[in-house]
Amino acid sequence: MGALKKPQCDSTPKAKTQLKVVDDNIVQKAEIERMKKLITEKIKDPALAKKAAMIITEMLDKK
Secondary structure, eight states, X not given: OOOOOOOOOOHHHHHHHHHHHHHXXXXXXXXXXXXXXXXXXXXXXXXXXXXXXXXXXXXXXXX
């Protein structure tokens, strides 16, 4: 008879990767907000600044 195989625990690796994805999303959202603030400071026209921020947000969401 062969030796019994050790059962593998899959919950630990999934939790680490899921936490990494959540952390990446938080970092990306913070980066978008930072860019929006910079654009608003640089472009004094609020409508134009909002439009530029929306364009950048769409570009980043496509990645």
